[in-house]
Amino acid sequence: MGVIAHLYRGEIYRSTLWRTRLDTTTNWSVVTLGVALSIAYSSPQASPLPLVLVGILIVFFLMLEARRYRYFNVWRARCRWIELHFMVPMLTEGDLHMEERWQERLAEDYRRPSYHVSMWTAVGRRIRRNYFWILLIQTIAYLGKLIVHPGPLQSPGELLERASIGPFPGWLVLGFGAFYCSSWGAIALWSARSDAERARHRNDPLGMG
Template sequence: MLRPAEDTREIPELNAAELGAIAHLYRGEIYRSTIWRTRLDNTTNWSIVTLGIALSSTFSSREASALPLILIGMLLAVFLGLEARRYRYFNVWRARARFLETHWYVPILNGKSAKDDAGWRNILAEDYLHPRHHISFVRAAGRRIRRTYIWIIVIQTSAYIGKLAIHPQMAAHLDELIERAEIGPIPGWVVICCGLAYNLCWVVLAVTTYWLDRRAHGTRPSAGGMG
């Protein structure tokens, strides 16, 4: 979250050349946010493709192992880490572009002058002078889980449980399903407990960061922050 600059001196009106420069600045911020948005989509595509490969391998035959669906979980964690890092950069450009839209273009469009013209310009200037990420890595990861990865993880978990339940034939009871979860010397109940902990960690991260986002946005002044 950005804070208003301490210097509250009145800022003079922008001339035509300066207005043109800000228009080009806005175009540059939109371009950079679009580039990083594409990078986010690439990481999500990698996750979907690798999950599809794991599903194809696991359900290719009755004798195929469910291990690929477990390994893909670790790969999803890696992709999520990459995507959270990219989201932090994307959020910088997105926030700046949105800030210009709400504090500069909106007054132009509705014909009402901004009440805090000096305030928002100071905030934006401070962000350019001392650039930094607007959200933490953990909050970025939580956002990506809630918006994208939760569905990928649900499909992965459902497929894993389905594999244990139907291959090589329908499981007659819970003990049989747990027995099928064995990986070499690792007992099935240990594997299932690890899977439950894995999914619980994502749920806790998603819920916790949602609460942090709500708290940050709820206390942020309408014209006093980005991100």
């Protein structure tokens, strides 16, 4: 009993530690986007380019956070597993139900640790939890900059002219932006459907994660 209690405390600590790391990368994304907004909206003549370039940093932070989430999910799943099969039975019945072999699955996870979710599933989950709003603010801020600065937009052609960056025409920049947003949205939707399908058709009652 004492060993399991200390094991649970250790897993809670690791889960909390990695959860803090997830918050750190989200904060980095919010701060960099805030800096880009400040630069782009500092004056009507300021370029909207920082709002485009910050997308590279946001993607980098998203991938880093997804990687951290895969680690976090391992510790979280173990904590939840111990809660369901150790804490709950002890509190309700005073019996660990070892015949259900839950302890073997936990031991196997310690013997051969592995990720419980794929990288793209982790990316989709982080988009749904946090990065959807970050990407939405980036998109709205960029379009708003094109519409209001250096003056109110007069025609669609003027929008394309303002969106052009160096040798790249406006239609290409806006097209790439649409692809950028739709790609992350598609990954988020695929991840949501995959999680729902996984939960609905889970045949292994001893599955973790």
